Amino acid sequence: MPLDPVAPPGAQTRVLDAAETIIRARGVPALTLEGAARGAGISKGGLLYHFASKEALLVAMMQRLADRITADYETVLAAQPEGPGRALRACLAFTFDEPDILEAHARAAAVMLAAFHHDPALLNPIRAFFARVRAAAVADGTPPGVAAAIMMAGDGLFMARLFGLYEAGPAELSALRDTLNGLLERGA
Secondary structure (H helix, E strand, O other), X not given: OOOOOOOOOOHHHHHHHHHHHHHHHHOHHHOOHHHHHHHHOOOHHHHHHHOOOHHHHHHHHHHHHHHHHHHHHHHHHHOOOOOOOHHHHHHHHHHHXXXXXXXXXXXXXXXXXXXXXXXXXXXXXXXXXXXXXXXXXXXXXXXXXXXXHHHHHXXXXXXXXXXXXXXXOHHHHHXXXXXXXXXXXXXX
16 A cells, blocks of 8 residues: 555654754753653653653664765765766765755754764764765775865865854855865866
8 A cells, every 4th residue: 555645754753853853952951752752742652662762762863864864975976977086076966066955964963963962872873874985985096185185174064054163155165166176086
C-alpha cells in the first residue's frame, strides 16, 4: 500500500522534530521527554516506546542529522564529473552552491552545538561523515594540502555563519569560491 504523501509524519519523526525545535529555541537543558512528547502531540509513554531516555533521543537526533548531511552530500557528489578533484568539487558546491542545504544545516548546527555541550561523543556520527569526506578528498588525486585548504575554508565559512562572526557578501563569497577553484584546478 503506497504511503499517503500528505499523511502526517510518524510519531518518531514528530518527536525528533519537536526535540530539535526545543533545543534550537532553548538548548539541551530545556529538553525534557515530557516537552518533546507534548510538542509531538503524543503521550510520554508513546515517546518512551521510541526513545527510552533523553540520551537515546539525542543520539537519534544526531544520527538523523548525520544521515541528512550524508544524503545531501551524496546528491551533490553525484552531480560532479568523474576525475581528480571530484570530492573537492562536491565540497565547494556543497559550501557555495546549495542555499537550501546551507540553510537546513545552519538550523541543525544549533542542535550539534547543544549536543556537543551535553556530551561530545554525540557528535560521532557527524565526525564519521567528515572523516569519510576528508578521506575521499585526499584520495581524490589532489595534494593533501589542497584538500585541507578547501575543506577548512568551507568549515571556517560555516562557523562564521553559525556564530554570526561575520557575514561575507556576494562579492567576497564569489572571490573566495574563485580562489578555491583555482587552487583545486592547480592541484588536480
